[in-house]
Amino acid sequence: MTNKQDLNIKKKNSFFNYLKKNLIQTTKNLSKKIFNLFKKEKIINKKLFNKLKETLIVSDINIHTTNKICKLTKKYAENNKIKDSYKLYDFLKKEMLKILLPVEIPLIINNKKKPFIILIIGVNGVGKTTTIGKIAYYFYRKKKSVLLASGDTFRAGAYDQLFTWSKRSYSFLLKDNKKKDSAAIIFDAISYAKKKQIDILIADTSGRLHNNLMLMEELKKITRVIKKYNNTDIDEVMLILDANIGQNSINQMKIFHKNIGITGITITKIDGTAKGGVIFSIADQFNIPIRYLGTGEKITDLHLFNAKKFIDALFYK
């Protein structure tokens, strides 16, 4: 690692400050709106709850989770005979933390299994390949050997992009053998990693085939081949979701989970214009671990998901 990279990591070690800076847009959209709402509508009545509901939905929290949050807040106000709306702000913050806490489960690498296999899936453009580079670098810093597998055979340039990330992250990548079959490429990489006792294998996959059905069939084939021919388990099937696409994430989550079975999620582009709310819906509806957040395009822009820090950075005060 160069000194410059070293410095970068140290600078960004303050996850809280970093997230706070990068969540500016999200903060504006969600907590600031709630904060301002409570400041403006001081009296607790139906109008306030309608406006709260509207704010949560506009911030990309789905109707199911929104209703749950509103119901709890209303009950709390009634039970505690709360008169001033600003007193509900802290309650809301706590309740929203409660939604996220159960999915704060980090990915633990089993050191005994070589390679520990991570299959990265998601629709096109969500940040799969970038996240692979970031995760590989994260484990490189933890002194693990990492082999990448270029399972995206659909998009031109996919191998070269992964090659660049392998260089940046000090991970290995087998030579491009121009094979057209993803499952065969991942099979070869696993066999190689087994032979060389490499700690972790991270497999890239296509985000787009001719249609969704074909994509699911390809991913199913990959998982079948690994289990049957490599005779090993996939340790993590990680779905990458782009925070900007809002409610669409829920649909993607449903389709991928039903067809492939997701064991972990990484949410990317939290730094963008993300409304942020979708994280609550995903946590509330699926109860699948959120492993990492992607907060930019650089190799160090990856953070372990920490519910408390996320809420602290998200909420206005």
Ligand SMILES: Nc1nc2c(ncn2[C@@H]2O[C@H](COP(=O)(O)OP(=O)(O)OP(=O)(O)O)[C@@H](O)[C@H]2O)c(=O)[nH]1
């Ligand atoms: N701002 C921001 N951009 C990101 C983040 N993660 C990825 N990107 C950008 O998103 C774009 C797509 O990233 P890729 O990693 O190529 O996405 P992919 O899912 O592999 O795409 P396909 O291979 O085409 O399916 C690139 O321009 C990345 O730099 C993030 O956390 N924040």
Ligand SMILES: [Mg+2]
């Ligand atoms: Mg890609």
